[in-house]
Amino acid sequence: MTKKEPNLLDEINSKFKTDGRIQREHRIWVSINVNKLIEICRWLKEKGFTHLSSISVTDWLEKGEYELTYHLWSYDNKMLVTVKTRINRNKPIVESVSPIWGESAQIHERELHELFGVKFKGNKDLLPLFLENWQGSAPFRKDFDWRDYVREEFYDKKNEREKVYYD
Amino acid sequence: MVKRSEKAKTMRKLIKAIWIFNWFNSCGFAELVPLVGSRWDMERFGMIIVGTPRHADVLFIAGYQTHKSIERAKRIYEQMAEPRVVIALGSCTMTGGMYWDSYNTIKKLDDYLPVTMYIPGCPPRPEAVFEACEKIFEHVKELE
């Protein structure tokens, strides 16, 4: 482990009052409250974390929360900082980071809006991405069981053939 | 002298060399494109790739289809002129395959398009595709 990880972690912990940890070389994990999210993202971008690697949502069904994770990489310091926050699962609304990182954040948020139902305030383009005419709820939530859905829709149903081709 | 029906006579006149429409979907790209390459050269059998369904005899559905892409495949099928053949490659078209529990793929191609021949495998070898095309010629010869 180089000298840089403890220095950066101390700076983040003292400025934002968090309790981050160093997992191994090049990896720092920090949890933060959702109303300080934009502030820490702007501060990290000025520190040199110009590459947003990905954004992800984890669905904790029992606790009733969505956990958002932002993975940021810095080309100068060669370090990855992951910022994690939690929001309510039934009304998932959060501020968008696309004013900070541009189109790369916009496209990740568009995918999460379609698959998990998270609303990002300030993102100008949240149209459906992969699915066409999907009427049900957000498909990647933990309460939508795929195996039951597939058994009901495809395997147990008597499907009619397209009559027009078989006459 | 064997008396052949009208349909058999027309089929023998029309199916001499197979022209394939280029709808290389998903896994088919990695196993059908080598057929065009210089090792499993398919031009020596008279098969070429055409760019429009109006010229094609065969539509290869190679691999899994999703709800979005099966609509486009149906539209292509409607534009092909008779006699036309649909060949389904891979085990995903037969039973759902590796993605049987996915909400977006279709499980049995036969419910959407009339399939003439299934080629099993994940993915099937190029020799299997040649054997399937040979069976079409034999089937046309045996028609009566």
Next chain:
Amino acid sequence: MIEEMEPAPKGTEYDFYFGPAHPGSGNFGVKLKIDGEIVVSARADPGYLHRGFEKLMEYRTPIQNAVLSDRLCILEPLNWNLVHAEAVDELMGIEVPERAKYIRVIMAELSRIQSHIIWYGVFSKGTGFDTGFKMAFGYRDYILDLFELITGGRVYPAGYICPGGVRRDFPDNAKMKILKVLDKMNKMIKLGELENPAMDARSKDVGVLKLKDAIRLGVTGPVLRGSGMNVDVRKEEPYEVYDRLDFEVPVRKKGDAYARYCIGIEEMKQSVKIVKQALEDLPDGDVIETSLKKPKLSYKIPEGEVYVRNEIARGEAAIYMVSNGNSTPYRVKVRGPDFLHMIPVLEHLLKGVQIADVPAVYWSLNICPADMDR
């Protein structure tokens, strides 16, 4: 229900669909608005191959996921196998034996050469050099025969690189065959370096991507190196044995389609060099960690979360895996390079080009639609 195109409002403007059933586009469509011959704006249309991979992995154990992970991108299955195996290794704290690390690097680099050959083939088809397409796919078959000898499958290696090491050892004649195949690859590289006036004219100064735009749009891999930045995950945070091997990273400053094409050919040369070094240094020993030698059908993954980054042929690939103590992962997030290359970058680059340049720009980004949709 497919939406119909709008009728032309006036004069020279019209909508054009460079769509999924096109000999030059793969399974991905782009809606273009054209005025005369110049593209005014582009809108990407993804989703033809969406299977919901990330949730499919939540229902399966790590051994089953290793077989499923080769199908993330059909054109480079062994590289994605490696990313998934590294994620599970790190979660479980497994120490992979030395021989397995070298074998993993050899297989990943062979898969990178094979993927760049496809890139060369479709790029030459897109710019009019049809012979290059057919010859390239002929040369690629040498590597596919090698894969069949070592792993058992031509295209999909059935989870050869699994958590703990690799599944089985090299057969006895593998080393000699690999060296022979590398000689043939040198001939392929000579074919790639040929000066073809048509290809040069159609790809020089076409689709220029400036460095500032590239970083804002999230570009990684050969496309970023074509715009002037010298980054490679294998040099920034070396994984497996890349810190002991000696190779260079090609960089070009111009940022046009020709620069990216040249980088592809250079990277093939460097991969041949890496495979030769790894073959010489290959140590003896086990190929899988001792506790996993007898395959167990399911084992519990300890609680935790990891983020693993690798350099595949198309750019930076990453997997974020969360586990809560069961035998299947709780959440797997797959980050592929093509998700960013095909939607924001393509829409940005296609503004202002002529219709005839659209295939050259499109194929120079080295896209794989399966990786984008997952």
